[in-house]
Amino acid sequence: MxxxxxxxxxxxxxxxxxxxxxxxxxxxxxxxxxxxNVREFIKGKFKVMKGFSEAEYSEIVEESKRKNVVVVSTGDPMVAGLGTKFHAEVEPGISSVQVALAKLGVDLCDVVVMNAHSKEVNLREIMHFLKFRSVLILANRRFDIKKLGELKVVLLENMCMNERVREGLASEMELSSDYTIIFIRR
Amino acid sequence: MxxxxxxxxxxxxxxxxxxxxxxxxxxxxxxxxxxxNVREFIKGKFKVMKGFSEAEYSEIVEESKRKNVVVVSTGDPMVAGLGTKFHAEVEPGISSVQVALAKLGVDLCDVVVMNAHSKEVNLREIMHFLKFRSVLILANRRFDIKKLGELKVVLLENMCMNERVREGLASEMELSSDYTIIFIRR
Structure with missing residues (x-):
């Protein structure tokens, strides 16, 4: 399981x-x-994941045929998480997107959420969504914020850790965290 | 507060x-x-909200100037919830959207979430988003599903209650619950 x-x-x-x-x-x-995050509730063994590779996922699936196996995903497994890597039951958790929207006072039904961790997010797509919705981008420090040019952005970094919230023109910003949310109001 | x-x-x-x-x-x-949902954790008074009107919200805000007041919102306050009705701190909760995405095996970054409870959701907007993303609509039984015509939909009704999941052409479906999620795969 x-x-x-x-x-x-x-x-x-x-x-x-x-x-x-x-x-x-x-x-x-x-x-x-x-x-x-969950150590105090673990009664069985635990194993630190390292590669996040297909090979590692396959090994976990193999083991789950004989044992009751849980994979813990920070945030929510269905928000740029591990939920889509397995054909498995998924139990939701509170995601960084929810914490960001709570701080921003913005409803999920008024935004489009984009994941720049695993794939390129291009400006054309962002500008397109901005015609209809505000945009919230999950990013790391490799994300080139300069490409957003003169767009006004809110950066929410390291939420629930050493949290920092900044606002300004994208062209004048630098990303300093791998746990960054970029919010662009429609 | x-x-x-x-x-x-x-x-x-x-x-x-x-x-x-x-x-x-x-x-x-x-x-x-x-x-x-939360009764066992209430140590103070509780008051059932009825109107969900601006007048009721104003009374709550007035009371919160003298007392520590909490408004409980089912699901997540920032998902078609009460979070945007007040200028207040918001503490996230697990939403029906998260439970639906977990069941569907779909990441939030691959969908656009639309709220048909409080406003008209028109077909043109849905078709537009479907060019880029799957669409997830929060609906009640007043939502006219026939307007989705020959689109293939998954209906998730009454999640965590007397749950029902159905799949088929929109033109052949009827909505029977005020807690319905309609999923349309891109």
């Missing part, structure tokens, strides 16, 4: 449903950060 | 952060359904 469980991103974000699933697991996989 | 807190939509969805905020409140507001 294999379940992918969201751990949330802030302290005390874990739901009781998620705790119970983790407590019942024989083996719990996750990044070091994800495992740290 | 005023905080809007998400209660999640399934049993045991409440986070420890949300529990603590509710426990500290002198007065807790919410729909009957929302209050039922």
């Amino acid at each position: 294999l379940t992918v469980v969201g751990s949330g991103i802030c302290r005390d974000h874990l739901t009781d449903r998620a705790k119970k699933i983790i407590e019942r697991a024989e083996v719990v996989y996750g990044s070091k950060k994800a495992l740290d | 005023l905080t809007v807190v998400g209660s999640g939509i399934c049993r045991d969805h409440l986070t420890d952060r949300a529990k603590k905020i509710i426990e500290r409140a002198e007065v807790v507001y919410g729909s009957k359904k929302a209050l039922d």
Whole structure:
């Protein structure tokens, strides 16, 4: 049995449903950060994921045929997370997108969320969505913010860690964190 | 002090952060359904919201100037919820959108979420978004699904209650629940 469980991103974000699933697991996989979030609820073994490669995913799937295995994903497994990497049950968690929208006072139904971690997000697509919606981009420091030019942006960095929120013109900004959310109001 | 807190939509969805905020409140507001979700954590008074009108929101804001007031919103306050009705701190909860995406195996960064509860969602806008993304519509039984014509849809109704998932052509479907999610794959 294999379940992918969201751990949330802030302290005390874990739901009781998620705790119970983790407590019942024989083996719990996750990044070091994800495992740290849930350590007190692990009763079985735990294994730190390193490669996040297809080979590693296949090994986990193999093991789950014999054992009750949980993969912990920080935030929500269905928000640029590990939920789509497996054919498994998924238990939601609070994502960085939710924390950002709560801070910004913006409803999810008024934004388009884009993931710049795993693929190139191009300006044409951003400008296109901005005609209809505000845009929220999940980014790391490799994201070239200069390409947003004279757009006014809000940067939310390291939420629930050493959090920093800045506002200004994209052309005058630098990204300094791999956990950055860029918000562009429509 | 005023905080809007998400209660999640399934049993045991409440986070420890949300529990603590509710426990500290002198007065807790919410729909009957929302209050039922969190009843065991209410230490102060509770008041059932009825009108969801500007007048009711203003009264709550007035009371929060003298007391520690919490408004409980089912799901996440920033997903077609009460989070945008107040200038207040917002504590996220697990939304029906998250539960639906977990069941569908679809990442939030691959969809556009539309709210048909509070406003008309027109076909042109849906077709437009479908060029780039899958579409997830929050709907009630007044939503005219026939207008989606020959589009193939997945209906997820009453999630975490008497749940029902159906798949088929929109033209052959009827909506029977005020808690319906319509998913249209790109």
